[in-house]
Amino acid sequence: MPAHTFDAPFVLGMMRLHEAPEMHQANHLADWIEARIEQGLHWFDHADIYGSGACETLFGQALRTRPGLAKRLKVVTKASIANDNPAHGSGKIKHYNASPAYLNKAIDAALGRLGIERIEHFLIHRPDLLMNAEATGRALDDAIDAGKIGAAGISNHLPSQWRRLQNAMHHSLRANQIELSISHNAPLFDGSFDDLCADGHSPMAWSPLAGGTLMQGDVGNVLNRVAQEQNCTPNALALAWLRSLPSRPVPVVGSVKPERIADMLNGPETLSRETWYELLEAARGHCVA
Numbered sequence: 001m002p003a004h005t006f007d008a009p010f011v012l013g014m015m016r017l018h019e020a021p022e023m024h025q026a027n028h029l030a031d032w033i034e035a036r037i038e039q040g041l042h043w044f045d046h047a048d049i050y051g052s053g054a055c056e057t058l059f060g061q062a063l064r065t066r067p068g069l070a071k072r073l074k075v076v077t078k079a080s081i082a083n084d085n086p087a088h089g090s091g092k093i094k095h096y097n098a099s100p101a102y103l104n105k106a107i108d109a110a111l112g113r114l115g116i117e118r119i120e121h122f123l124i125h126r127p128d129l130l131m132n133a134e135a136t137g138r139a140l141d142d143a144i145d146a147g148k149i150g151a152a153g154i155s156n157h158l159p160s161q162w163r164r165l166q167n168a169m170h171h172s173l174r175a176n177q178i179e180l181s182i183s184h185n186a187p188l189f190d191g192s193f194d195d196l197c198a199d200g201h202s203p204m205a206w207s208p209l210a211g212g213t214l215m216q217g218d219v220g221n222v223l224n225r226v227a228q229e230q231n232c233t234p235n236a237l238a239l240a241w242l243r244s245l246p247s248r249p250v251p252v253v254g255s256v257k258p259e260r261i262a263d264m265l266n267g268p269e270t271l272s273r274e275t276w277y278e279l280l281e282a283a284r285g286h287c288v289a
Contacts, residue, residue, distance in 0.1 A: 005174070005202040006250040009265060010239055011043040011076065012036060013206070013254040017058055018051035020256050029062035030069060035258065037072050039265060045204070045252050046114070047078040047125055048106055056113035063115050070116050076175065076204070077114075078125035078155055079106035098128035100139035107148050121175040122149040127161045137168030144171050151175065155206075159195035166199070176201035180249060181210045182219055182241050183283045197247040205242050208251035214238050218282040226275055227267075235260075236267020241279055244270040 023029045036042070046056050056077065063070045082102070086092035107122060122143065124136075140152040153175030154162045166173050176196050178187055184207065187193040196203055214220060215234060223234035230237070239251045253264055271279075281287045 006043050006204075008041055008043050008250065009243075009269075010041065010208075010251040010253045011045045011204060012041055012256075012261075013045045013252045014055045014059060014256075015045075015047070015050045015254050017256060018054040023058060023256060026058075026061045026065045029058060030066040032256070032258070033059075033062055033069060033073065034066065036261070037069075039261070041261070042073045043076065043120075043250075044073060045076045046110070047081075048110060049081050049084040049125070052084075053109070053113055056110055060113050060115035074120040075114060075116060076121040076123065077110045077119055078123040078177075079103060079110070080125040080128055096126045096128040096130075098124050098131040098136050100135050103136065103139055104143070107143055111148060118147060118150055120150045121153050122151075123153040123155045123175060123177060124157070124165075125155050127154075127157045131165070133164045133168040137165055140165075141170050153177070153201070159192055159199075162201075163199070172200065174200075174202055175204060177204040177206055177252065179207050180205035180242060181208050182214055182238060182279050183210045185280065185283060188245075193245070201247075203247055203249040204252050205249045206252045208242055208253065209235060209238055218285075219279060222279055222282045226278075230268065232267040233263045235264045237271065237279075239264055240268050240271050241276060244276050 017023050023032065044059070046059065048056070050056070080096050080098045080103070081094070082097045083092040083094045086094055103124070107119065110119060143149045144152065151174035152171065153173050154165070155177035162173055162176070178192070178196070180187055180193070193203070214223065220234070223237050227234045227237055242249045242251050253261070255261060277288065
């Protein structure tokens, strides 16, 4: 699968959708979705734990109010985190579950909440150390063959972990979400990003702005200076830094604010080699060896 699979400047992360009261109104959310599609942003990233299912539910309610809208967008969703952040004293233990029963149930539940016919990319959210790769691989192959998901992928997995799963599957793992930004650049040096590219995965970078901390310190100074020189925005430059990498990683942006989204669209597709390395140098505190 080529790295331009996502054919969009970035993917819209729906993690905080339930925290915006106006988004609880289905018509308003449908308008918001349509406006994003008109901006060329038609990929939306979900997970079953986002709002304990509320984000997918709200999104699905909006799609149901606007016939035809679902066919204009594509959904990524994730599952495998069970009992996320259990209440103290509840007796529940947070754990990871990539068993066939858990993932099959998660796929069906996500399709029901979202009200769509197919999940474009279904990702195992975190690596389950107890996973039976053969059984899980068969379950994912079956879900693809049944048309429930377009492709399977992983999130936050080591190369050895995704390759163990891949070796048990007929279909290829496609998408791969990793934490990656100017300041969180370790995957570029530990070989994991190279492995991702070598295995033909379409990379998605979560926390591409490092929770806003990129706009501080030396990195922020460089971003602000270059943004003034190029008449664009610092946030958009930070996303272009990612897109300049091999296989063209697509950032997953968590904001639902239209003005923030417009801000991140206001920039170049990629950066010059010297600007790219200048930002890396600012993040690492020294130039490359």
